[in-house]
Amino acid sequence: MITPSLILGMSVLCLVQRFWALRGMMKPADVQAMQGRSFSLNPSARWGQVVWLNGIVLGAFGAMACFSLSWETLLGPWLSVAILGVGWWLCWRYLTPRCHARAIAEGMVITLLRLSSLVAIFTTAAIVLSLTFEAMAFFRLVSPWDFLFGTHWSPQMALRSDQTGSSGSFGAIPLFAGTLMMTVIALSLALPLGLFSAIFLSQYATHRQRFWLKPMLEILSGIPTVVYGFFAVAVIAPTLRDFGASFGLTVMTESALVAGSVMGVMIIPLVSSLCDDVLSAVPKRLKEGALGLGATSQEVITGVVVPAALPGIISAFILAFSRAVGETMIVVMAAGIAANLTANPLEPVTTVTVQIVKLLIGDQEFDSPKTLSAYALGFVLFFITLMMNIIAMNRIKAYRSRYD
C-alpha cells in the first residue's frame, strides 16, 4: 500500500524541515523578532523549502488523482493530502520556540493514564449494565416473584417453544438453597481450619516453619479449581461413598457433601492468608502486655489477639463466603444438575453457578427465557458478592484505621 507510507514519509520530512527551520530561527535576533505570532513574520528563507516540498507532494497526489479514475482510488490520496495538510498546519502553528513541549507531553501522558484507569470503571459499568439488561428482558417473560420465590426449577422445558407447556418454570429457591448448603458445608470446614492455620502461622511458627509453610499453602490456593473438581469426582466421591456404605449410609456420588468439602479445602488458604495478615498486624505491645500479666499463649490468643483482629477476621470470613458462593468448576463437576430442594447433604443439590454454566454451554439464543434466566441468576450472584465485598472492605478499613 503506497498511501500510508507516503503519508508517513512526508510527515517525517515535514517535521524534519520544520525543526531545521526552527534551529535556524533560534538565533537571538530571531527569537527577539518572534514576539508576535509565528506565521506573521517569516524570517527564515528555509520556510520556502517546506512550502516547496509540500507543493511537490500535492503535485504528486494530483498526478495520481489524474491517472486514477474511480472514486475509491481517489479517496485514499485526497484523504492523505488532507491529513498531511492538517499535520503540516499543526507543525507550522505549534512548533515554535515558545512551544512548551514538556507540558504538552506531560498532559498527554496524564490523559493516557487517566483513560486507562477508566477501563476499571467501564468494566464494572459493563457488568452491571449487561446483567441488568438481560435480567430485565428475563423479568419481562417471567415475573420476578416467581423467580425469587418459586420452588420449582426446570428451564429445560423452555427449549421447545412450539409445544404446549413450553414456558418452563424458573423458581430459583432450590438453587439458592443448594448454594447456601454448599457454602455452609465449605465454610464449616474452611473457616476453623483456615483460622487455626493462620493462628499457627502467625503466633506459633518459627521463622523457618513460616518460610516453608507459606509457599505450601500458596500452592494449595494456586491449584486451579478444575483440578479440585476432578479430585472431588475421582477421589473424594468414591471414598466418601465407600465410607458411607460401611455405615449403611447411601452417599450419592454427586452429593453436596463431596463438592462442599472439596470447596472447603480450596478456601482454607484464602482464609488462612487473610487471617494471617490481620493477626500479624496486631501490635506486639498488646500481646506482650498480656504475657507479662502471666497469661498462657492460648489465653493471649483467644483473649487479646483474636478479639483485636476480629474485624479483619470477620471480613476474611465474608470474602471466603463470597468466594464460596461464586465458585463454579468444583460444583459443575462434582455437584448435581437437577434442582433438588433438600436439607440432606448426602443428596445431590445444584447451585446458581452450576445452572448458569449448564444454561449457557452450547449455543444460545438471546430471546429465550432459558438463556436469559442465566443472566438473572448472574445478577443475583453479582449483587450478593458485591454486598459482601463492600461490607468486607469497610470492615477492613475500620480495622486498619484502628491500629495504623
Added chain:
Amino acid sequence: MIDHKNRSFRRRHWRDRVFRRVAVGCVGFALLALLTLLSSLIAQGWGAFVSYSVEIQAQDIPPNLPSSDRAAVVAIITSFLQTPVTSKQDVIRLFGADAGSQLVAWLKQPQGPLRLRLSDDADMVLKHSYQDSPLKPEQRKILNDLRDLGVVRQHFNITFFTSGDSREPELVGIYSALVGSLLTLATAFVMAFPIGVMTAIYLTEYAKPSAWRTWVEININNLAAVPSIVFGLLGLSLFIQFLGWPRSTPLVGGAVLALIILPTLVIATTAALKSVPTSIRMAALAMGASKTQMVFHHVVPYSIPGIMTGSILSMAHILGETAPLLLIGMVAFIVDVPGGITEAATTLPVQIFLWSESPERAFAEKTAGAILVLLVFLLIMNAVAIVLRHRHQKTWS
C-alpha cells in the same frame, strides 16, 4: 489453696497445649490435603505419559498382505501368533484406531520394526491389570500371548504431547489445547498488562486524593472479588452478542481473562510502585526531572521486578481459569492446532474439564495426566515469580 492454684495452673497449661496442637493439626490437615491431592493425581496420571505398542520386526511380516489396511494388521498379527484366531474383530479392537494408517506409513518407509499402537482398553489392562475391563477373555489371551512373545513394548507417549483432542483415548493429546492456552494467555497479557500498569501508575503517582481516585480504587478492589463466572457472562453479552466477535476464539477468551486479571495486576503494580521510597522521587525531581521523567525513568524501573512478579502470578492464575471460558464457547472439540487468535480453540483447563466428563477409564488417566502438565506449568511460573522476587528484592534503608 496451693493445690487449687496448681490445679488451675495445670488446667490452663493443658488448655494451652491442646490449643497449640489443634492449630498444628489444622496446618497439618491442609498439608495432608495437598499431599493427597498431588499423590492421587500422580497415581492416576502417570499412565498418560507412557503407552504400549506392539513392535514386529520386518522379517516377521508375511509377504502377501490383504489390500485393506485393517485386514493386513489382522493378518500380520495372526501369522505372528501362529495360533488360529476365532474373530478378526477381536484382534483389530486390540489396536488403536490408527493402526491401519501406522501400517500404511511403515509400508511406505519400512525403517526399523513395525510399531502398532494398542487400544486404550488393552493399554489400561497392561498398565493396571484390571479384572473388569471391557476386553473379552479371547482378547486377553491374545494380548497375553503377544506379551509372552516379547513384542509388547512400553514407551514414552509422545502422541500425548503432539496431537489434539480425539474420540479415541489412545490418540488424544494436549498439544492443541496447550497452543490454545498460550494464544489466550498472550492475548490477555497484551490487553491487560499496559492498561493495568498504566492504571496503577496513575493511581499511585499522578492522582491526587479525590473522589475520582477513591471511586476507581473501590471499583478495582470490588472487581478483584467478583466471581469469574460473572466475567464470563459479561464476555458473552458484550464481546460476542454486542460487538459480534467470533465465538470460541482466543480473542474473546483473552479479552475476558484480561478483565479478570486487570484488578490483580493493578493491585500488584500499585504495591510495587509504593515500595519505591519517596527519596528516589525527591532526588529525581530535585535534579530537574519532570514528573513523567521521574516516574518513567526512576520509579518504574525500580519496581519492574515487582511488576513482573505480579504479572507472572496473575498469568498463572488465569492459566487455570475455566468457568468463564465455558460460557464463551471455548468448549469446542478441537483436533487441529489453532492457527490464530480468531480461530476456534480450547485451553488446557477446559480440555481437562471435557475429558473428565468422558466415561472411559482411559480418559480419567488422560485427564490426570493433563492436570499434571498444567500443574507443572503453574509450578514453573510460580517458581520464576518467587525467584524474581527474591533475587531483585531491594531493601531500601
